[in-house]
Amino acid sequence: MEASTSTHADHGAHDHIHPPPEGFIRKYVFSLDHKVIGFQYFFVGLLLMVIAGSFAELIRIQLMDPKGTFMSFSTYNVMFTMHGTAMVWLVTIPLVTGAIGNFVMPLQIGARDVAFPWLNMISFWLVPLSAITLFSTFLVGAPDAGWTEYPPVSLQQGVGGALWCLAIILVGVSSTLTGMNFTVTVAKMRAPGMTWTRIPLFTWATFSTALINMIATVALSAALLALFLEHAFNVPFFDSTRGGAAVLYQHMFWFYSHPAVYIFILPAFGVISEVLPTFARKPIFGYKMIAFSGLAIAILGFAVWAHHMFPSGLAPWLQIPFMILTYAIGIPTGIKLFSWLATLWGGRIHFTTPMLYCLAFLITFTFGGVTGIFLASVPADLHEHGSYFVVAHFHYVVAGGALLGFLAGVVYWYPKATGRMMSERLGKLSFWLFFVGFNLTFLPMHWLGLEGMPRRYASYEYFAKAFPDSVFWNQFETISSFLMVAAVAIFAFNILWSLRNGVPAGNNPWGARTLEWMIDSPPPYYNFKKIPTVLARPYDFADPLPYLNLDHDVDPYPAPTEAALQPARARA
Amino acid sequence: MATTTLTGHAAVEARYNDVDPVYAETRDMRLLGFVLVLFSDCILFSSFIFAYLYLRTSAPVWPPFVDGHQLPRLDTAFAAVNSVVLFGSGVTMHFALENWKNLKKGAFNMWMILTIILGIAFLGGQAHEYLSAQMTWQGSAFGASFFTLTGMHGFHVFVGVVYLTVLLVQANRGVYTGSKYFGLTAGTLYWHFVDVIWVLLFYLFYLW
Amino acid sequence: MSAVLIERGLAFVSSIVVGVTATFQLRNELPVRGLDAVVTKVLLALMILGCVLALLASVNVLGAAK
Numbered sequence: 001m002e003a004s005t006s007t008h009a010d011h012g013a014h015d016h017i018h019p020p021p022e023g024f025i026r027k028y029v030f031s032l033d034h035k036v037i038g039f040q041y042f043f044v045g046l047l048l049m050v051i052a053g054s055f056a057e058l059i060r061i062q063l064m065d066p067k068g069t070f071m072s073f074s075t076y077n078v079m080f081t082m083h084g085t086a087m088v089w090l091v092t093i094p095l096v097t098g099a100i101g102n103f104v105m106p107l108q109i110g111a112r113d114v115a116f117p118w119l120n121m122i123s124f125w126l127v128p129l130s131a132i133t134l135f136s137t138f139l140v141g142a143p144d145a146g147w148t149e150y151p152p153v154s155l156q157q158g159v160g161g162a163l164w165c166l167a168i169i170l171v172g173v174s175s176t177l178t179g180m181n182f183t184v185t186v187a188k189m190r191a192p193g194m195t196w197t198r199i200p201l202f203t204w205a206t207f208s209t210a211l212i213n214m215i216a217t218v219a220l221s222a223a224l225l226a227l228f229l230e231h232a233f234n235v236p237f238f239d240s241t242r243g244g245a246a247v248l249y250q251h252m253f254w255f256y257s258h259p260a261v262y263i264f265i266l267p268a269f270g271v272i273s274e275v276l277p278t279f280a281r282k283p284i285f286g287y288k289m290i291a292f293s294g295l296a297i298a299i300l301g302f303a304v305w306a307h308h309m310f311p312s313g314l315a316p317w318l319q320i321p322f323m324i325l326t327y328a329i330g331i332p333t334g335i336k337l338f339s340w341l342a343t344l345w346g347g348r349i350h351f352t353t354p355m356l357y358c359l360a361f362l363i364t365f366t367f368g369g370v371t372g373i374f375l376a377s378v379p380a381d382l383h384e385h386g387s388y389f390v391v392a393h394f395h396y397v398v399a400g401g402a403l404l405g406f407l408a409g410v411v412y413w414y415p416k417a418t419g420r421m422m423s424e425r426l427g428k429l430s431f432w433l434f435f436v437g438f439n440l441t442f443l444p445m446h447w448l449g450l451e452g453m454p455r456r457y458a459s460y461e462y463f464a465k466a467f468p469d470s471v472f473w474n475q476f477e478t479i480s481s482f483l484m485v486a487a488v489a490i491f492a493f494n495i496l497w498s499l500r501n502g503v504p505a506g507n508n509p510w511g512a513r514t515l516e517w518m519i520d521s522p523p524p525y526y527n528f529k530k531i532p533t534v535l536a537r538p539y540d541f542a543d544p545l546p547y548l549n550l551d552h553d554v555d556p557y558p559a560p561t562e563a564a565l566q567p568a569r570a571r572a
Numbered sequence: 573m574a575t576t577t578l579t580g581h582a583a584v585e586a587r588y589n590d591v592d593p594v595y596a597e598t599r600d601m602r603l604l605g606f607v608l609v610l611f612s613d614c615i616l617f618s619s620f621i622f623a624y625l626y627l628r629t630s631a632p633v634w635p636p637f638v639d640g641h642q643l644p645r646l647d648t649a650f651a652a653v654n655s656v657v658l659f660g661s662g663v664t665m666h667f668a669l670e671n672w673k674n675l676k677k678g679a680f681n682m683w684m685i686l687t688i689i690l691g692i693a694f695l696g697g698q699a700h701e702y703l704s705a706q707m708t709w710q711g712s713a714f715g716a717s718f719f720t721l722t723g724m725h726g727f728h729v730f731v732g733v734v735y736l737t738v739l740l741v742q743a744n745r746g747v748y749t750g751s752k753y754f755g756l757t758a759g760t761l762y763w764h765f766v767d768v769i770w771v772l773l774f775y776l777f778y779l780w
Numbered sequence: 781m782s783a784v785l786i787e788r789g790l791a792f793v794s795s796i797v798v799g800v801t802a803t804f805q806l807r808n809e810l811p812v813r814g815l816d817a818v819v820t821k822v823l824l825a826l827m828i829l830g831c832v833l834a835l836l837a838s839v840n841v842l843g844a845a846k
Contacts (some may be wrong), residue, residue, distance in 0.1 A: 016594070082652055115601045180608045188601045218612045222619030226720070235709055235716045237623060243636045243713030246625050580814030590824050603815050610819075649784050649844035650792035652834045659834070660798045664825050666820075757816050762824035771830030779833060779842040 007413035017526045032117035038103030045095040051085035055079045060478040068459030076458035077144035084147030089171045094269040100409045101206045107516035108200045110191025115184040133167035149236040164176025165228035172221045179213025193534035200514045205270025208294040212259045254305040262301040268405020278356040278512045280347025283539040284491035286339035292427035310381045326376035353427035357408035370398025396444045411487035419521040420502030430490040437483025444473040513538040578610045590750040624717035651778045654697035662689035662767040671762045684740045689735040791838035799831030
């Protein structure tokens with residue numbers, strides 16, 4: 001009889017605990033442990049976020065003055081290119097998939113590691129390698145055509161443009177391998193009894209994300225390989241004088257880059273689905289709808305790419321289906337949103353820091369989603385494309401959505417990863433600074449965009465003559481953005497300070513019900529001494545915990561602990 | 573359970589009296605992972621094939637004009653022979669694996685060597701195609717798509733030839749025992765995959 | 781005997797040989813279960829299609845006349 005594919009009726013390879021890694025290099029540098037790799041992704045991602053964020057601050061300083069005298073125009077172009085490139089590929093995707101995905105998902109399914117730990121390690125190390133390749137372009141002339149690097153403009157950049165292609169291909173390989181790794185892990189390594197409809201929603205989200213990662217990223221590698229060939233060998237894919245087509249690049253690029261935004265957001269959706277029930281002390285509403293809507297978003301996400309290309313000369317018969325499908329993709333997201341609201345309804349809400357991030361997410365992501373619906377309409381998009389309205393939209397969904405969800409996840413799982421609580425006081429401070437700063441920075445951009453302020457312009461001098469108020473608003477946005485800088489700085493400090501000084505967390509400070517909370521904080525290297533058996537979904541708060549064979553005796557009705565509910569105090 | 577006939581890996585385990593559930597689970601995962609990697613490789617080729625289809629269907633005339641002369645169509649007859657050489661290597665690879673499963677090491681070696689030779693012959697044929705091609709990589713969308721796609725494919729064939737050689741050496745050094753020969757299965761799947769990509773490229777560039 | 785004729789003849793004969801052999805291999809694989817067997821069957825079937833294409837090319841039904 002062929003081996004069962006859904007659960008492990010007979011415990012095979014996964015009962016075997018390998019000996020612990022020895023030596024500093026094996027334990028912390030070239031580690032095969034998904035938890036260590038998760039930490040590595042986290043710290044590298046944060047560092048890259050600070051770097052990419054500094055580029056953004058330089059952009060904002062430039063925009064204080066409509067004449068744009070702070071930097072040269074070509075430097076400005078490099079700044080927005082590198083900000084976007086690094087944020088998309090070196091920060092967001094590594095953090096949401098590599099950091100929290102890696103750390104949490106195997107624990108949630110009762111596994112000892114991912115399916116292919118070696119590939120996991122390689123996936124991680126490709127990220128710093130890619131970052132070095134990308135930033136090395138500063139030495140030879142950094143790319144300056146925007147993170148999208150459309151030819152023919154991008155072909156004028158020389159070596160820098162070619163290196164950009166290589167850097168992103170490298171991080172693309174990292175993503176593809178991670179996607180394959182996570183897909184096989186979730187498909188094959190779940191604990192006995194964990195059927196597909198008993199999987200925690202963060203793992204469902206990670207699985208849907210992994211599918212997108214695995215399928216879409218290769219299409220990006222193809223687009224960038226073609227661009228690289230044109231840079232390096234003058235191969236005319238995108239040169240219309242020799243039979244190529246510039247818009248072909250756009251098709252190839254966006255076929256990946258649209259699903260990429262679902263890679264950003266689906267793990268954040270997964271975090272929300274974990275945090276809300278825990279802090280509302282209520283089962284998640286509509287488990288199946290949330291799980292399957294994630295899959296629907298993953299699949300439908302491949303069908304909408306050309307909404308980034310409405311002004312590129314597409315035939316109308318092509319624009320309309322893309323418009324309709326783009327509207328349609330709001331539906332599964334809406335299903336999730338209403339399920340989350342129904343989860344909160346009638347719950348006993350604990351306003352801990354992770355919960356604050358989630359509630360803020362519900363506001364800012366929805367707002368960003370609605371402006372996305374504006375942009376989905378072809379006539380509206382023809383007006384708004386290339387304006388600050390688009391900039392506002394995607395920052396609301398990425399920074400106000402994916403980043404907030406990610407931060408919620410970090411604060412939520414920090415006690416599990418480190419055995420300490422983060423400081424609630426510092427946590428709430430950095431949350432409010434970020435939330436206020438973010439909204440003050442990006443909200444006015446909607447209005448500026450509708451009035452016609454173009455994006456990617458080093459100087460908006462002529463626009464400012466027509467709309468003098470824009471100078472005030474740009475300066476307002478710049479000052480407000482420093483609130484976000486303060487927020488990130490305090491958050492980073494909180495992370496590091498709490499490692500030593502946070503209140504000891506215990507195994508389950510939040511009173512949560514998924515498997516990762518049933519083991520020690522931090523978990524031992526082997527995660528589970530005995531692989532538990534799962535009897536039901538984790539979210540039914542009225543029922544006892546649905547697990548057999550746990551390593552520890554746990555309270556069948558876990559509740560938030562004192563450590564969780566009090567603000568953390570420094571050790572005397 | 574006793575009434576169903578065992579097939580696939582389970583049959584091989586039974587034949588060797590080598591039932592190992594730990595290995596079977598690992599093999600299961602590695603097989604799925606490998607198939608998923610092949611699938612993503614499919615996407616890589618599909619993207620470039622999309623590019624070729626886009627450029628070809630939006631060109632006013634095909635093959636396109638370069639320097640005032642229309643490029644000639646590609647030579648079908650030679651490519652047909654070369655294609656069958658590659659398809660033949662797929663058949664020989666399948667024989668090799670079947671013989672391995674039936675413990676016939678000598679036959680396995682023979683068929684593997686034949687597969688590798690046919691693979692190298694295909695590459696030789698491609699080299700001949702490249703040298704006698706009338707268009708250049710840089711000159712037109714035709715050259716760009718043809719050389720890039722067949723080049724990527726040829727690179728995959730080259731990697732495959734190296735891979736199969738390594739597998740042959742490993743098999744003879746006793747790395748694969750009894751029912752534990754996942755590397756050979758993976759190699760066979762990879763080789764068939766490379767074969768099938770060529771079917772598509774052969775049709776798109778030579779027959780359409 | 782021009783080179784083209786030899787090539788076409790070779791293609792004709794060999795595509796039949798390879799295609800028929802592959803068909804028998806596919807037939808033998810049909811009852812086998814498992815992911816690797818499914819993938820093998822699909823790929824063998826497509827390969828047989830390839831042999832059919834090569835056969836049609838060798839008799840000038842498909843492809844440019846040369």
